[in-house]
Amino acid sequence: MQGDLPGAPGDSCPAVSHPLLKRQLDSSTVIEDQSRADERSVRTAPSRQDIERDFEKLIEQRKLFGAELNPTIIKKSGKGTRFLISAVPSRAKLLKRWAILFRNAISPCALFEALSARTHEFEHRENLLLFGKDRVIYDTQILQGEESIGELTLSFASLADPMLGVLAYLKGARLRIVYIEHIHLTTQRSGYASTLFRYYERLFRDLGFNQFRLSAALSVGKYYWAQEGFDFSDKSEIGRRKGDLRALIKERSLPVREVEIGRLNHAYDFARFKRDLRIFAYRNAEGFYSLKRDEHFREEVSLPLGKAFLLSSAKWEGYKTIYTNTPRRTGFVTSSEYLLHRTRAGHPENPGRLRTLLRAVRKHGLRSSLVFLEPYLPDLEFLEGIHEAEYLARFRESVRSGAKEYSTRDCSICPASFEIALLAAGGVMAGVDAVLNGRVDNVFCAVRPPGHHAGRGSTMGFCFINNIAVGAIYARTVYGVERIFILDWDVHHGNGTQEIFEEDPMTYYCSIHEHPTFCFPGTGRRMERGTGAGTGATLNLPLKPHAGDEELMETFEKEVVPAIERFEPGLIMVSAGFDAHSWDPIADLDLTEKSFAYMTRRICELADRLCGGRIVSVLEGGYDGSSLASSAMVHLKMLQGRSQECSLERG
Numbered sequence: 001m002q003g004d005l006p007g008a009p010g011d012s013c014p015a016v017s018h019p020l021l022k023r024q025l026d027s028s029t030v031i032e033d034q035s036r037a038d039e040r041s042v043r044t045a046p047s048r049q050d051i052e053r054d055f056e057k058l059i060e061q062r063k064l065f066g067a068e069l070n071p072t073i074i075k076k077s078g079k080g081t082r083f084l085i086s087a088v089p090s091r092a093k094l095l096k097r098w099a100i101l102f103r104n105a106i107s108p109c110a111l112f113e114a115l116s117a118r119t120h121e122f123e124h125r126e127n128l129l130l131f132g133k134d135r136v137i138y139d140t141q142i143l144q145g146e147e148s149i150g151e152l153t154l155s156f157a158s159l160a161d162p163m164l165g166v167l168a169y170l171k172g173a174r175l176r177i178v179y180i181e182h183i184h185l186t187t188q189r190s191g192y193a194s195t196l197f198r199y200y201e202r203l204f205r206d207l208g209f210n211q212f213r214l215s216a217a218l219s220v221g222k223y224y225w226a227q228e229g230f231d232f233s234d235k236s237e238i239g240r241r242k243g244d245l246r247a248l249i250k251e252r253s254l255p256v257r258e259v260e261i262g263r264l265n266h267a268y269d270f271a272r273f274k275r276d277l278r279i280f281a282y283r284n285a286e287g288f289y290s291l292k293r294d295e296h297f298r299e300e301v302s303l304p305l306g307k308a309f310l311l312s313s314a315k316w317e318g319y320k321t322i323y324t325n326t327p328r329r330t331g332f333v334t335s336s337e338y339l340l341h342r343t344r345a346g347h348p349e350n351p352g353r354l355r356t357l358l359r360a361v362r363k364h365g366l367r368s369s370l371v372f373l374e375p376y377l378p379d380l381e382f383l384e385g386i387h388e389a390e391y392l393a394r395f396r397e398s399v400r401s402g403a404k405e406y407s408t409r410d411c412s413i414c415p416a417s418f419e420i421a422l423l424a425a426g427g428v429m430a431g432v433d434a435v436l437n438g439r440v441d442n443v444f445c446a447v448r449p450p451g452h453h454a455g456r457g458s459t460m461g462f463c464f465i466n467n468i469a470v471g472a473i474y475a476r477t478v479y480g481v482e483r484i485f486i487l488d489w490d491v492h493h494g495n496g497t498q499e500i501f502e503e504d505p506m507t508y509y510c511s512i513h514e515h516p517t518f519c520f521p522g523t524g525r526r527m528e529r530g531t532g533a534g535t536g537a538t539l540n541l542p543l544k545p546h547a548g549d550e551e552l553m554e555t556f557e558k559e560v561v562p563a564i565e566r567f568e569p570g571l572i573m574v575s576a577g578f579d580a581h582s583w584d585p586i587a588d589l590d591l592t593e594k595s596f597a598y599m600t601r602r603i604c605e606l607a608d609r610l611c612g613g614r615i616v617s618v619l620e621g622g623y624d625g626s627s628l629a630s631s632a633m634v635h636l637k638m639l640q641g642r643s644q645e646c647s648l649e650r651g
């Protein structure tokens, strides 16, 4: 394997089933054969006797040994190996390690067979299961027919999750990790690595593993692993790489704008960066790349900018989340900078809201299953396509002058407010990027300040920049999404969003809110249906004060669902305020978490059917910390497709 791992994404990747749950396998698993694998599935965990018997079997076949991982001892052997094979540990140690790593959900022989699944014409031979002190290693040769074409080493470990903190550590919460210690393939572009690792991802997901890590520094396959969704283990790498990319762009005078670099959020984004812009890179005899020509790197190759950059870049360590029990990959945009927008004492829209929400994400153990995304500052020029330039300039001026509010008392500001309001809009843009370039299936943007009351030239109700409107227009202009459905379930009518799109027949605005006679901002009556060409593309569904889950779900089913179906959007966006919860202090609807779970499940189903599952959800209101957090958590879990954990059926 050289600069690029074999197998570009999109290579034939058969639908792979989950054969791991088979109790005992009597023949080798063939990845392509889904129907047979399903037939053989026996969904019961092995007994302790099964596990012990399998250990004996593997030991007898000379497939199971101990392993010495101590680097000093390995070094003394002088072979540069990653481990030394040693005697089989005691049965008690084998059983203990198995229980910790695999939770006895699979028997040793079944795991061994699943790991060595045959793919196309590739086979694992001379493969071993090795028991180290704190991990289990799978090591194999890869053969194509009789010819050895490579080798692979995986190891399985369980670590305390540093993100979960001390309490979780005491409770024994651990991350289970599959390390890709080593992979070497001589056959280029066979599609083998792609097929194998997608299959492995399903296998390890079903076994409850949380993460893949490329423990061997990524000196090879940097482009490949990034395309497959592996990100930099060290988050600060992103900033360094952006710096390197800027330098390259400057050096070669490439037509790339700073704002395009600003959007890069993930190794994946680098891999896909500016695919229409090709540059020269130089290959050496071993197939490695450099951006500079010298006596070794001589062969000139034209490559897309992002690919050339990654192939020629320095080593990096990678990781990828395995979405245990989450059928959908859900992105989560947030930033600690959102806490910098401070409002006056006693203001309901304060940094504490977001803090509470982030604590809940941690408490619910969602950190390891969400794809975290960073917002970026959007081009002011782009925002001027949504808000009046003069309005934005006045906002900036107010902030600079040290004013305590902008235009109305509700819109309390501090010295950071202008930039953070822009960053909130940029958070939705980052969410749109991730969904539309396929990095995630859907996304929740935990941004503040909120946006749906901000009109083209007016601030209102804690809102300055209309974040969701910016996201929608960005999705249309940059990604060419024609039809966008915005569903606004914040308890308040999103008058700003309505105003921005009321003449636009291609952006449907639908809002469910407390009736304007009783509730801020006093707009959003049924008769407001859009204007001009946009007539009919606005739908307001006011609910009477104290309406609860029943009324909400009935309205949703009778009016929202048919509206989405008729409109056939290419993207669904949600103004997800959680202030319609009965505990919320600033309005009078009586919804519970059940409504938010229900609506999320339904829009996921509709999005799956109509627009490839694409949903960009944006935080708006929600002013009771506890119900904001619990409602946002069911929303997130339903976006992830965890239906079992919140199967809140109607009625």
Ligand SMILES: [Zn+2]
Residues within 6 Å of the ligand: 490, 491, 492, 577, 579, 620, 621, 622
């Ligand atoms: Zn609200």
